Amino acid sequence: MFGNMFKKKRYLFEDEGVMVVDMDQTAGRYYDEAMKKLEIESYQGDEMVVNMGPQHPSTHGVLRLELVLDGEVVKKTTPHIGYLHRNFEKHAENIPYNEVIPFCDRIDYISSMNQGMGYALAVEKLIGLTELPEKVEYMRVLCCELNRIASHLIAIGTFGLDVGAITPFLWAFRDREQILDLLEWLTGARMLYNYIWVGGLAREVPDGWDAKVREFVDYFEPKMTEFNKLLTNNHIFIKRTVDVGVLPEDVAVSYGCTGPVLRGSGVKWDLRKDEPYSYYDKFEFDVPVGEGKFGPLGSVLDRYLVRIEEINQSVRIIRQALDGLQQHKGQDVRSAIPRRIRPADGAEAYVRSETPRGELGYLIRSDGTDVPSRVKARSPCFSNISVIDDISRGGMIADLVIIIGSLDIVLGCIDR
Amino acid sequence: MIPILFFFFAAVAIASGIMMIVHRNPIYCALFLILTLFAVAGLYVLLNAPFIAAVHIIVYAGAIMVLFLFVIMLLDLKSETSRQRPGGLPRILSIIMSGVLLAELVLFLRSGTANLPLVEGDLIIGSTKEIGNLLFTEYLFPFEITSVLLLSSIIGSVILARLKLK
Amino acid sequence: MVEGIGIVLLKLAFVLLFVLNFGGLLTWVERKQSALMQDRIGANRASIFGIRLIGLFHTIADAVKMFTKESFRPVAAEKFLFTIGPGISVFFALVGFAVIPFGDVLIIGGKEINLQLAPLNIGVLYLFAVAGMAVYGVVLGAWASKNNFALLGGLRASAQMISYEVALGVTIIGSLMIYQTVELQEIVRWQGGTLWGWLPKWGVLMQPVGFILFLTVGIAQSKRVPFDAPEGESEIIGYFLEYSGMGFGMYMLTDFVETVMISAITVTLFLGGWQVPYLMADGFHFPWGATWQLENWAVALLQVGSFTLKVMFFLWLQMTIRWTLPRFRYDQIMRLGWKYILPISLVNILITGLIITLLK
Numbered sequence: 001m002f003g004n005m006f007k008k009k010r011y012l013f014e015d016e017g018v019m020v021v022d023m024d025q026t027a028g029r030y031y032d033e034a035m036k037k038l039e040i041e042s043y044q045g046d047e048m049v050v051n052m053g054p055q056h057p058s059t060h061g062v063l064r065l066e067l068v069l070d071g072e073v074v075k076k077t078t079p080h081i082g083y084l085h086r087n088f089e090k091h092a093e094n095i096p097y098n099e100v101i102p103f104c105d106r107i108d109y110i111s112s113m114n115q116g117m118g119y120a121l122a123v124e125k126l127i128g129l130t131e132l133p134e135k136v137e138y139m140r141v142l143c144c145e146l147n148r149i150a151s152h153l154i155a156i157g158t159f160g161l162d163v164g165a166i167t168p169f170l171w172a173f174r175d176r177e178q179i180l181d182l183l184e185w186l187t188g189a190r191m192l193y194n195y196i197w198v199g200g201l202a203r204e205v206p207d208g209w210d211a212k213v214r215e216f217v218d219y220f221e222p223k224m225t226e227f228n229k230l231l232t233n234n235h236i237f238i239k240r241t242v243d244v245g246v247l248p249e250d251v252a253v254s255y256g257c258t259g260p261v262l263r264g265s266g267v268k269w270d271l272r273k274d275e276p277y278s279y280y281d282k283f284e285f286d287v288p289v290g291e292g293k294f295g296p297l298g299s300v301l302d303r304y305l306v307r308i309e310e311i312n313q314s315v316r317i318i319r320q321a322l323d324g325l326q327q328h329k330g331q332d333v334r335s336a337i338p339r340r341i342r343p344a345d346g347a348e349a350y351v352r353s354e355t356p357r358g359e360l361g362y363l364i365r366s367d368g369t370d371v372p373s374r375v376k377a378r379s380p381c382f383s384n385i386s387v388i389d390d391i392s393r394g395g396m397i398a399d400l401v402i403i404i405g406s407l408d409i410v411l412g413c414i415d416r
Numbered sequence: 417m418i419p420i421l422f423f424f425f426a427a428v429a430i431a432s433g434i435m436m437i438v439h440r441n442p443i444y445c446a447l448f449l450i451l452t453l454f455a456v457a458g459l460y461v462l463l464n465a466p467f468i469a470a471v472h473i474i475v476y477a478g479a480i481m482v483l484f485l486f487v488i489m490l491l492d493l494k495s496e497t498s499r500q501r502p503g504g505l506p507r508i509l510s511i512i513m514s515g516v517l518l519a520e521l522v523l524f525l526r527s528g529t530a531n532l533p534l535v536e537g538d539l540i541i542g543s544t545k546e547i548g549n550l551l552f553t554e555y556l557f558p559f560e561i562t563s564v565l566l567l568s569s570i571i572g573s574v575i576l577a578r579l580k581l582k
Numbered sequence: 583m584v585e586g587i588g589i590v591l592l593k594l595a596f597v598l599l600f601v602l603n604f605g606g607l608l609t610w611v612e613r614k615q616s617a618l619m620q621d622r623i624g625a626n627r628a629s630i631f632g633i634r635l636i637g638l639f640h641t642i643a644d645a646v647k648m649f650t651k652e653s654f655r656p657v658a659a660e661k662f663l664f665t666i667g668p669g670i671s672v673f674f675a676l677v678g679f680a681v682i683p684f685g686d687v688l689i690i691g692g693k694e695i696n697l698q699l700a701p702l703n704i705g706v707l708y709l710f711a712v713a714g715m716a717v718y719g720v721v722l723g724a725w726a727s728k729n730n731f732a733l734l735g736g737l738r739a740s741a742q743m744i745s746y747e748v749a750l751g752v753t754i755i756g757s758l759m760i761y762q763t764v765e766l767q768e769i770v771r772w773q774g775g776t777l778w779g780w781l782p783k784w785g786v787l788m789q790p791v792g793f794i795l796f797l798t799v800g801i802a803q804s805k806r807v808p809f810d811a812p813e814g815e816s817e818i819i820g821y822f823l824e825y826s827g828m829g830f831g832m833y834m835l836t837d838f839v840e841t842v843m844i845s846a847i848t849v850t851l852f853l854g855g856w857q858v859p860y861l862m863a864d865g866f867h868f869p870w871g872a873t874w875q876l877e878n879w880a881v882a883l884l885q886v887g888s889f890t891l892k893v894m895f896f897l898w899l900q901m902t903i904r905w906t907l908p909r910f911r912y913d914q915i916m917r918l919g920w921k922y923i924l925p926i927s928l929v930n931i932l933i934t935g936l937i938i939t940l941l942k
Contacts, residue, residue, distance in 0.1 A: 050730050072734070072912060164807060164909025170620035230906070236808060237908045397734075398811070398911045443663070443725075450718075470707035478714025478747070482721065482740060489725045489733070543703050544764050 047075060052400075054083050060158065060404060061411030063385075072396045077389045084415040092375035097123055097341040098198050100375065105192040107377055108413040111151040113143045113183075114355040116196040121277055122351040122362035123198045126343045135331040136200050137279040138324040142213070143183070143195065145314040145321065149220075150179045151356035152307045152314075155408040159304060160231050162405040163240055168231040175223055178216050185209060199337040210322050217315055217322075224311060232308060241304065242295035245391045245403035249298065255390075256383040259358025260310065261407055264290035264303030271354040283320050285313045300406040307408075310356075342370055357381050357408055381413035422462055429455035442488045446481060453477045467544045585693075593699050597679050600890075601842060606641045608838040608897060613637065615901045648831035656727065656824050663726035668825065668832035671719025675839040678712040681705060682846045683767045685856050685885040686863065689878045697856075697882065698767050705765040706758065709847060710751055713803055717743045719836065720812070723829075724821035735821035738912050739805060739812030745919040746802040752927040753795040756934040757851055760788050770855030774862070780869040782859040785852035791930050793852045795923055800848060802919065804840035807904040811912040845896035853892050856885035 052065040062083035068076040088107060092100045104119045105112035117140055124130070157172030180190045186209055187195040187202065195202045231237055247257070252265045262269055270287040272280040288309035290302030345368030352361035358380025367373040384407050392400045429452050436448035453476050460469035551559050614637060617624025628639040655664055685697030702708055717740050724736020761769045775783045786793045802809040813820035822833040849855060860866050861884060866874040876884075910918070 048730060072738075160908065164810070165907065166616070167620050167905050170622060174621050231908070234908060236910060239914065240908060240911055396911065396913065443660075447722075466702065466704045467707070470704045470711050473711040474707065474714050478711060478717070479744060482714075482717050482744060485718075485721060485725075486737075486740065489721070490737075544705075544707065 060409055061414075063404075063409070063411055063414075065388075065400075065404075067397070067400070069397070074392050074395055074397060074400055077392050077400065079385055079388060081385075081411070081414050084411045086412075086416065088377060088416040089375055092372055094371065096370045097372060100372070101197060102192065102194045104377075105194055106412060107379065107416055108355060108357065108360075108381070108410050109191060110154055110410055111147045111356045112192050113147040113196060114353065115360065116193065117144055117278070118351060118353040118355070118360045119362050119364075120196050120198045121353060122349050122364050123341065123343075125351050126347055126349040126364050126366060127198075127338065127341060129199055129336065129338065132200065132336050133331040133333065134279075134328040135205075135325065136333050136336065138321050138328065139201055139205060139333065140196055141279055141283070142318060142321045142325065143186070143193075145317045146179055146183065146213070148314045148356045149311050149318075150176050150183075152311050153179075155307055155356070155405075156227075156231075156304065156311075159402070159405040159408075160237075162401050163237060165231055165234070165237065168227055171223070171227055171230070175220060178219070182209070182213060182216060185212070197337060198341060200335065201333040204333055205325075210325055213318065214322055217318055221315060224308070228308065232305070238294055238301060241301040241402060241406075242299055244395060244399045245300040245406060246296045247298040247387060247391050251387065251390060252298070255387045257358065257387060258380050258383065259354070259356070260303050260306045261358065261384045261387075263288065264306045264406075265298035266290055266292070271352060271359055275352070277351065277353055279324075282324075283317050285317050288313065300402050303406045303408075340370075342368070344368065352378070355380060357410065357413060358384060377416055379413045379416060381407075381409040381411075385409050385414060418462060422459070425455045425458040425462070428452075429459070443485070446484050446488055449484075450477050450481050453481070467547050589693075589695055590699075593695075593697070597682075597684075597699050598676070600684070601676060601679050601839060604842045604893070604897070605835055605838040606645070608841060608901075609644055609834075610638055610641050611897065611901055612904075613640065615898070616905045619902070619905050645831075648828050651827035653827040653829060656729075658728040659824065660726040660728070663722050664824075665829075667719055667723025667726055668822075668829045668836070669719075670722060671716065671836040672832045672839070674712050674716045674719060675836045675843065678709055678843050679846070681708050681766050682843075682850055683770050683855055684889045685882050686771075688882045696767065697886070701765070701767060703765055705763075705767075705769070706754060706851075707764060710747070713743075713750060714747055716803075716836075716840070720821055723825070723833070727821075727824035729824055732821050732823040735812050735823065739821055742805070742809065742812060742912075742915055742919075743803060745916060746799050749795070749799045749919055749923045749927065750803060752924060752931070753792050753799055754851065756792045756927070756930045757785050757789045759931070759934050759938060760785075766850055766855075770850060770857060773854040774857050776860070776869065782854060782857065784854040784857070789852070789930070789934070791926070793848070795927055795930070796852065797844075797848055799919075799923060800844035801900060801903070802915065804837065804844050806837070806841060806900060808907040808910050809915055810909055811915055841897060841900055842893065845893045845900065848896055849889065849892040856889040858884050858888045861885070 048069045050067045050069055052063075052067060054062040054064045056063075064080040064083065066078040066080060067074055086106070088103050091103055101116050101119060104115045107115050124132075153172040153176045157169040157176075160166075160168035160172070183193060184190050185206060187193040247261065247265050249265045249267055252262050253267065257265075258269070266289060268287055268289045271277070272285075273287055286309075288306045290297060290306055292298070292302060294301060343366040345366065348363070348365045350361060350363045352359050354360075359378070360380055361376075361378035363374070363376040363378070364372050365374040388403065388407065392403050395403070432448040432451040432455065436445045436452060439445050439448065453472065457469040457472045457477075460466070460472060614624045624637060625640045626634055626637040628634070628637065628643040630639055655661070680700040681698065681702055683696075683698035688695045688697055720739040720743070721736050724732045724739070727733075757769075758764060761772050763769060763772070769785075773782070773784050777783050777787070781787065805812050813822070822830055825833060860868050861881065863878075863881065865876040865881070866872075868874075
């Protein structure tokens with residue numbers, strides 16, 4: 001048994017591709033020994049094995065990257081994940097449907113509205129609830145887009161920090177604070193909202209909230225111009241990012257990348273347009289795609305520019321959603337919330353939605369009781385980070401840091 | 417004043433020279449060599465050659481020794497734990513050669529130290545301006561030849577390094 | 583004899599206080615200026631008896647913190663080198679100030695005091711020597727930590743500093759050709775006259791290309807942003823990874839003292855040092871003919887003040903650059919130093935030589 005485990009791992013390691021070891025595949029203490037044995041056999045000469053350990057300022061979470069370096073050049077990257085695994089799927093099998101929602105928020109804690117939205121849509125499909133009040137739909141889109149802006153602000157701010165520019169980070173966070181204040185007024189929490197419930201929303205929208213959102217959007221657009229002047233149009237920044245981490249289209253598709261990572265490589269695929277859910281088909285917005293204006297297509301700069309443009313498009317959607325909200329002001333957001341969620345035995349639903357990081361899918365299977373029998377969350381960051389070995393080979397450590405920043409991973413999403 | 421400084425610098429130079437040979441850890445040997453270079457630079461200043469002292473430090477201690485240190489650090493040479501003294505012919509030869517050197521030194525010191533000219537406090541000769549003038553007028557040809565020599569050695573080392581990489 | 587030593591000690595005290603105060607002040611400037619640029623308040627909590635003084639007491643608080651923190655030495659580190667690494671760094675950063683002139687002569691009781699700590703006749707070469715030795719503090723500290731990340735940072739730092747040392751020398755040669763001397767006090771005195779009667783003969787007007795190149799190379803030498811790949815905080819954290827307490831404090835002090843030094847050298851070589859426009863040894867001589875007689879001590883005070891103001895301007899400029907620009911990648915830094923700055927400065931020398939021979 002021992003020997004078999006080694007044989008299997010050796011085949012996977014021999015340059016066949018990325019080895020992303022999931023913690024619940026191997027037994028704990030044999031795992032470390034196996035890894036050690038493989039490490040020593042697989043590098044030669046004056047290559048250095050360096051751990052970009054779980055605690056590192058730039059890995060955007062507790063991610064351990066094992067790098068095989070030749071001087072400054074990265075030869076192989078092996079991500080080790082599992083440091084933030086919190087048993088989401090196991091928890092979901094033990095509690096009723098609507099009590100799973102706070103757990104969903106914690107999958108991707110930066111854009112938690114989108115996670116709750118995906119789950120709520122999946123359960124609504126499971127129980128066949130299709131007609132929701134328009135106010136609920138518009139509010140859901142509003143919250144998701146506000147959260148998308150907040151999440152992308154973190155992405156571009158920390159990306160600037162990785163490149164070395166400290167000021168854009170603080171400007172992005174200043175604007176994110178405004179959004180967090182709005183959402184705190186709405187839901188009571190700054191980051192983990194627990195607001196989008198199955199069949200509606202948790203709380204009524206306070207008076208004057210939409211006026212404040214409109215004020216925010218008017219305040220925010222010139223700030224993005226300022227941000228672009230500082231970072232995006234900076235010559236050093238462009239030189240630093242333009243030919244780094246090039247992800248070809250076919251590689252991205254074969255790894256299953258989604259979101260800005262896929263769109264940065266030129267593939268025009270956005271679930272909000274291609275498989276619209278909720279009210280997204282009623283809104284007018286563009287899907288930004290990487291164009292390779294300054295250098296090779298699919299570089300880090302393309303992904304960054306896609307995110308910047310997505311912020312602008314989200315602002316457009318928010319304005320339209322505010323108009324829509326204006327028309328249906330008087331409705332009750334809790335009117336369609338089912339009193340009991342008990343789907344049919346054997347019913348199964350898979351719904352996917354577009355989070356700021358990519359395609360998030362929920363598979364929910366029920367066995368006729370109050371408690372789901374299986375909830376599977378397909379996380380976008382898990383597929384996104386699997387390309388990291390491919391695209392960081394031959395670059396330097398500085399490039400690796402930027403590449404991780406451009407993939408915009410959240411470890412909660414990877415590990416769940 | 418000057419004799420005190422001279423003895424101080426001389427003592428530092430001799431002591432660090434001996435430590436450099438005797439010490440086991442290669443990094444400390446390199447550091448003692450740097451200290452020796454500093455002491456020698458001090459001696460140059462006492463001899464009214466401040467330009468030579470400055471260039472000595474810039475080139476030797478500031479650039480060459482850094483490269484030495486680089487190599488020692490990256491190769492991660494361990495300190496010699498056991499010294500294998502070479503026996504036989506090399507040992508005999510080295511004893512003879514150092515004996516000859518010592519005899520030469522003693523003879524030289526005994527013979528003519530009283531007749532050597534005393535260094536006066538004349539700052540003009542060693543100043544940058546004078547040396548620059550001389551280098552570019554009287555000694556222009558050796559200057560240019562030396563720079564061509566340095567250029568050829570740079571090119572040679574670059575070629576050697578690239579050959580090894582390929 | 584005793585008088586001489588006393589004067590030297592006084593000058594030494596002045597220079598040290600100047601430098602160390604500016605170094606400490608720079609920590610405050612960094613916090614407040616960055617806060618202004620980033621739309622936030624910055625550190626303003628440290629107070630003595632309730633007086634906050636816009637956060638100036640944070641410098642004292644930082645110093646106290648550095649001294650009282652546990653100076654932790656990792657077990658695998660080389661004992662001696664680990665301890666003296668930061669010391670070597672600070673030593674060579676501070677010692678460069680010995681040749682910077684901060685005023686002309688001050689006449690007290692018939693005795694002329696040259697307001698420059700060490701009037702060496704090798705002037706600028708001394709600065710190069712000190713800049714070259716500054717590599718050792720970094721390299722020894724990085725290697726002695728026995729940490730792969732620190733070693734990476736030390737390698738980057740030393741390669742960068744050595745490459746830019748060459749550029750440091752070559753960019754100044756054009757100016758030295760114009761000033762015809764290497765002594766710093768003479769260089770500043772040369773910049774005292776006027777061009778065509780009204781424009782002060784400062785080095786920046788003679789050698790604009792040299793000025794910009796020298797400022798860039800100076801920022802690269804002191805490893806400030808955008809050239810701070812060795813202390814790439816978001817990548818490998820830096821060569822001072824294993825240091826804590828006063829060791830780390832000394833590396834930070836070196837950073838700030840080198841910033842002051844680069845500003846001081848730039849001011850001396852290119853901006854006229856302590857020269858105030860139209861100020862001669864006995865007072866102002868304006869180009870439209872008016873004069874304003876001043877005592878010697880007033881002239882000296884004005885000169886020292888002008889030097890301080892100019893240094894402060896460059897400190898502000900370097901801080902602004904730090905918080906605006908992202909960081910170069912390490913190979914881009916090397917490429918910039920060897921392939922762009924060096925050829926441009928060589929062309930600068932050629933053109934300067936041409937113009938000088940044509941003007942003779």
